[in-house]
Amino acid sequence: MADKLRTLQNLEAMQARYVGTGHADTTKYEWVSNIVRDSYASYIGHPPMLSYMAVGMGEPREKVRAMMIEKMVRGAGNPPETQE
């Protein structure tokens, strides 16, 4: 029992520390939102990739960067209606 509790605590610590760590009840919306945000963070963080996309879009890098963080705000769109 104690083991189980510790595992749970460890998991909770992980979830607090590393955004996006899943759990048994992760919904599709949460999962997709995390994927979307992780992807954009990665595009911004890799300079060649950001330039690559900027040249593709015909926009300056800084504008593309801001646009991508803006998309991170949105994530995967509106969350689904919760059923009570």
Added chain:
Amino acid sequence: MATTSHMFMYSLTIQPPTAVTQAILGQFAGTKEQQIVTASGSKLTIHRPDPTQGKVTPLFSQDVFGIIRSLSAFRLAGSNKDYIIIGSDSGRITVIEYVPSQNRFSRIHLETFGKSGVRRVIPGQYLAVDPKGRACLIASVEKNKLVYVLNRNSQAELTISSPLEAHKPQTLVFAMTALDVGYENPIFAALEVDYSESDQDPTGQAFEEVEKLLVYYELDLGLNHVVRKWVDPVDRTSTMLFQVPGGADGPSGVLVCAEDSVTYRHSNQDAFRVPIPRRKGPTENPERKRYITAGVMHKMRGAFFFLLQTEDGDLFKLTIDMVEDDNGQLTGEVKRLKIKYFDTVPVASSLLILKSGFLYVASEAGNHDFYQFEKLGDDDEEIEFSSESFSADPSVPLEPVYFQPRSSENLNLVETINSLNPLIDSKIANLSEEDAPQIYTISGAGARSTFRTLKHGLEVSEIVDSELPSVPSAVWTTKLTRGDEFDAYIILSFANGTLVLSIGETVEEVTDTGFLSSAPTLAVQQLGEDSLIQIHPRGIRHIMVDRRVNEWPAPQHRSIVAAATNERQVAVALSSGEIVYFEMDSDGTLAEYDERRQMSGTVTCLSLGEVSEGRVRSAFLAVGCDDSTVRILSLDPDSTLENKSVQALTAAPSALNIMSMSDSSSGGTTLYLHIGLYSGVYLRTVLDEVTGELSDTRTRFLGSKPVKLFQVSVKGQTAVLALSSRPWLGYSDIQTKGFMLTPLDYVPLEWGWNFSSEQCVEGMVGIQGQNLRIFSIEKLDNNMLQQSIPLSYTPRRFLKHPEQPLFYIIESDNNVLSPSTRAKLLEDSKARTGDETVLPPEEFGYPRASGHWASCIQVVDPVHAKAVVSTIELEENEAAVSIAAVPFASQDDETFLVVGTAKDMAVNPLSSAGGYIHIYRFQEDGRELEFIHKTKVEDPPLALLGFQGRLVAGIGSLLRIYDLGMKQLLRKCHAQVVPKTIVGLQTQGSRIVVSDVRESVTYVVYKYQENVLIPFVDDSVSRWTTSTAMVDYETVAGGDKFGNIWLLRCPKKISEQADEDGSGAHLIHERGYLHGTPNRLELMIHVYTQDIPTSLHKTQLVAGGRDILVWSGFQGTIGMLVPFIGREDVDFFQNLEMQLAAQNPPLAGRDHLIYRSYYAPVKGVIDGDLCETYFLLSNDTKMMIAAELDRSVREIERKISDMRTRVAY
């Protein structure tokens, strides 16, 4: 599979990336002088801007084997040296310094704070340092912020605290900067958005109402604690922050840059807002709002200003006026913001203002520029917009303001630094018929795009080129006395005489020099204090200072065939094979050594080394004989002319030169014997200064003619000029001290010699045919020459004409008005207002409008015309996406140019109104294109290829074969072969390798009889393919968008099965495996390069080199992969890699192996860039590694440099 049977390749960068991610300025050397540090890819480079010459020269460059994401300079109070903080992908904060005495970067601190890699919540993206150098904040895009306190200990060493957390979950950071607060508690400002509510609200209401906040984080130095001190909403579109000077210099606070506005904000001040002026002009959309994309603040003598750049490249000068009190003293309270147009420069990733009055622009695309300030735009006629006329409330819309762009008034371009970024495609071909092929590239973006020819070579600046009365055979220069600084005579030898020219104000013939003019000359030397000698076939003429001549005649029936001299010794070889040796006496006369040495064959060449400082003679004489040997004879008085060592050669030696040069292995100088052979091969061996033993021979093929060697002096170092069918220079690399042999970009020379005069201190004189040429070499740090031809729009793909030396480039620019729309708008405006000013697009860019495309096809002749020879603009919002030259069997194998276009394409998310395939006929040997017809297709044809006399096109996920008809293309066969979108095609035989935008490659076989396309093998990993090249029939090399290079191979059996005769029914009916084809490709090699590969070629780079894989990267990298032949070398390099990674871990704290295995474990690749860092190590470390590997330092260095020089530069 056993590792022993695996394939290995050596990955090496030929040219490092030139894109600058970020540039910072500081006094990194600890002197008053400012240096620029740039991050490009994984390279950290320190540059020295030279204010007197207006040049920027790189001092040192280091590969950190990690992704550099942010850089920041800081200085501890009271210190005069700036340190550098690197935010990278290592999950660690790195503090380094530049050590000028060693010309190296040295790491001071490395603190781990999180996981490695570029992740959403691992800090590294943003880096802000308190202006007083007391603390720094390193943050991630989401949530995490860590504050480190920087301080110094009693030994005045920099210390760094453990991190203080300022995390806020579910919060995104757009920008971050440190506030200038003087010596109060450090404050950092961030632009944040909290998305927690928006994530909970299914109606989308919360998302609509999300606010962007300006947040101040204060580090309480007393409590050692970070607090969120002040939060205030700002304009929702804000993206950038700039620090405003504080303390005694200004009001403190930040500038918040948003769409269409710049706002001044501070916790204890009112807000002030100015709009960003928009361009006036007939082709400009007056509704288009601008963003600030870059900027810089500059402080000087109590005043400060900002230069802010918009996405058009326009720079605006922003100043802040402060309220004055009754005594006229500034109070620190802001009165107004003023903004006005300054100048236009290329869109920058970083702007730096140097104290010496220069502006460094690290361009986002194309060359980096270095400008000098002419003035600061203080008293000009530009309209200034003040915040007093505008409301500071972000919800109140701003009245737009306009300005008229004009050519530069305040900035003067003094230097451009070549940059290939973004390098979009390349081809390797030998069009100018030189020994080695050239690299042709298309790079840049928008109107700053270029087509460039890259050639291996050193730039030569010619000083004199004059024709002589007849063809000379040799030329020398000489001083008159030992103490002379410059040369006095040029001596030319002809078939039947000798001509002496004196060097002065003018160069003219002199006759009373004592030189024998009726015979050709073999050698000239300034001897002893003040005499000269001339060696001619009949004897030696010793000319004293008073013009007295002592003649030593050659023995009867024998003549002199070769001679070697230095300032104290002379050796001549007679036609009989005897060597006569002379040495200068104390009284200045030449004394013959009483014995002559008989050689086994005819002597072809001789060399005496220079008399080194403090010695009376050179200890060795090198003798080359026509029996293909070189012998080293001793000149020691005890063993004069005795054999010391022998070296056997592959051909008779044509030239010898003993020379001491600086050497990376020993750290000092080493005596080398350079040998040139009649076969055009050049050898360099180390000559032991004590024993005369020859060791460590390195060979290089120079050209088809016998090699001649001359000692010259370039940039203060001794270098060897080697002449064959083209001239080469052997010198030590400036950074590594390793030996480099680079061709000169110059005419082939028959003879060369050192030349030094008042006008040209370090020059060379040479003979080419009947011409005498004097030239010099100014730069040794760049051995890739670039020639560029400007293009109209961002190039997308290109190809070479099948026969002619012409290139066809497709170009397109998104959100740019097409020329016809521009012309129409101009026409309208002319009719309305008479305004028809057109700004040159190279400086100002094209007028922009969303949804529009400007696109064209250009024909470039890089060899003769060196220009664009014709242009075809595409109409109706079509953008060219692919190009191919296809011979159609149905048209008697006539080759047509096929161009694929997309109509009304939108990039994000990708959509289009279909595509077209245009057919053009080559006219006038391909210099003109004639439009034949176009065929509509449902999706943009992103890949085209000629295939068995027909056209194969990738349209969406369909592969289709077309034949050429009279009115349009005729569909012959099609199949769906990949899951998503075809982006590339390669072919050999009846096999087509299809690359998918995100599903790696699929091999397709075409069965001619049945007219079917059958995919038979694909990949198990989804790779976002950018480019591929077939290495052989089974193997394909490719690169992906994440920066990996890989090699995939189809198993032999499956490959054979696919080509079996018959209907291919067995392939069609074979059951697919996991929703793919029945078979899978095998991964042969895999490596992470960071830069995105944009093209791959299997080719040779040097004459006589092996086939290698050359790739070009998006940021301007050119790299290569060289296959290993033997297992032995692989073992050696693997061990070396291991040692280097352990003894010299990467600077930014990234583990080398993990870095190269970023997305998938590195497989079958030795990192040559890591191996080459061996040259940069200190001698102790070199020896330690050498001992571990059980080899000598010299041996290791030789192995490393051989890997490069055998196949490339």
